[in-house]
Amino acid sequence: MAERGRAPDPANMGVRSPNGGSKSSQGEDYEEIVNLEDEVFNPNMTSFKHENVEDLYELLEKLGSGHFGVVKKCRQKSTGTYFAGKFIKTRKCKGSRLGLDRDQIEREVFILQQLEHPNIMRLHDVFASKAEMVLILELIRGGELFDFIAEKEALSEEDAIEFLEQILKGVTYMHTCNIAHLDLKPENIMLQEKDVPHPKIKIIDFGLAQKIEDGAVFKSLCGTPQYIAPEVINYEPLGPPTDMWSIGVITYILLSGLSPFQGETDQETLTNVVSGNYEFDDRIFKQTSELAKDFIQQLLLKDPRDRMTAVECLIHPWIKPLNRKQAVNxxxxxINMKNFKKFNARRKWKLSYNMVSACNRLCRMKLLCNPMKDEEELWGTAETNVSTDRTFQQNLKAV
Structure with missing residues (x-):
């Protein structure tokens, strides 16, 4: 593995010229097949604190919630520094449906502890008890990158590249550490702060990330349909090139406001991804440079070995112009802001819709499992559904 914090050596990462040429193989002959569901990390590999988190941190307002826990703003008592505390319920036994497997959380912790880069969310502390694990994470205040961009009236490719370059630097560092994110999508690309001249990108959510060990193949059917690579669907080996496909999709959406493989259903989307067929509609991409299209084309390639690496992306002339003419172009x-705003509104609508559905399912489960549940607690659940539904309606109107 490359030394931590050092810039990757292009010679060791199969770099080719932006105009084409051969790349070194990622390695086809692996001896061991490792599945996400079967792999278990030794808890001794991570540093968990078994004391009460409230002894060291003051817990403040709730920032968000999910199926298995909540995120709260917290302040470290010794320094006064603010963090985000991710409180995750853990399963009491393997057969339980309540909470997450401890092994899964330990995997995320194990990976985050190896990553220290300005464009990657940082893990500060970890607490563990029998029923819960708490990850103390860097507090990220700026919201999602796509939401930030959607607020703008106009954006040049040059402005968009300022964000994309930061994403690529974070991904380059990950891949140098032999770690693949495997869930790169707009929801996982955040801003540290947004009310600053040059906002800093933060890549978050390493719940599906995997350390790709030498001599082992990793396969998994995971990810979000419109962003996953063909090898995921085909249950083929995954690795850094899988992330590069996702970056190609994100770049296509950023420039056009369209998703290259999105279908009417998830099944149709997956079929489109496997086929690898997409196009640059002249009506949508009329303001897009040829270099930008070339950048995307060298990422959305069915064979993972043919895709540009993150290092190659950083030296592609669209990201790093070779002459004044390219810089001027x-x-x-x-980017097509009218389309992009529509895409982002639909994206937020879908996220809200999924949240409402999940809340309703959980509410029904509580009613079925606890028919004599205290009325006040059930009313609290109903209020959550109403609040979420308002967001749903607001996003629906924006579409």
Whole structure:
């Protein structure tokens, strides 16, 4: 593995020229097949604190919630520094449906402890008890990158590249550490702060990330349909090139406001991904530079070995112009803001819809499992559904 914090050596990462050429193989002959569901990390590999988190941190307002826990803002008592505390319920036994497997959380912790980069969310502390694990994470205040961009009236390719370059730097560092994220999508690309001249990108959510060990193959059917690579669907070996496909999809959406493989259903989307067929509609991409299209084309390739690496992306002339003419073309080309705003509104609508559905399912489960449940507690659940439904209706109107 490359030394931590050092810049990757292009010679060791199969770099080719932006115009094409051969790349080194990622390695086809692996001896061991490792599945996400079967792999278990030794708890001794991570540093867990078994004391009460409230002894060291003051817990403040709730920032968000999910199926298995909540995220709260917290303040470290010794320094006064603010963090985000991710409180995760753990399963009491393997057959339980309540909570997450401890092994899964330990895997995420294990990976985060190896990553220290300005464009990657940092893990500060970990607490463990029988029923819960608490991850103390860097507090990220700026919201999602796509939401930030959707607020703008206009954006040139040059402005968009400022964000994309940061994403690529974070991904390059991950891949240098032999770690693949495997869930790169707009929801996992955040801003540290947004009310600053040059917002800093933060890549978050390493719940599906995997350390790709030498001599082992990793396969898993996981991810979000419109962002996953063909090898995921085909249950083929995954690795850093899988992330590069996702970056190609994200770049396509960023420039056009369209998803290259999105179908009417998830099944149709997966079929489109496997086929690998997409196009640059002249009506949508009329303000897009040829270099930007070339960048995308060198990522959305069915064979993972043919895709640009993160290092190659950083030296592609769209990201790093070779001459003044290329630089001028970037500044004069722009992203399709009208389409992008529509895409982002639909994306937020779908997230809200899924949240409402999940809340309703959980509410029904509580009613079935606890018919004599205290009325006040059930009313609290109903209020959550009403509040979420308002967000759903607001996003629906924005579409």
């Amino acid at each position: 970037r500044s004069r080309s722009s």
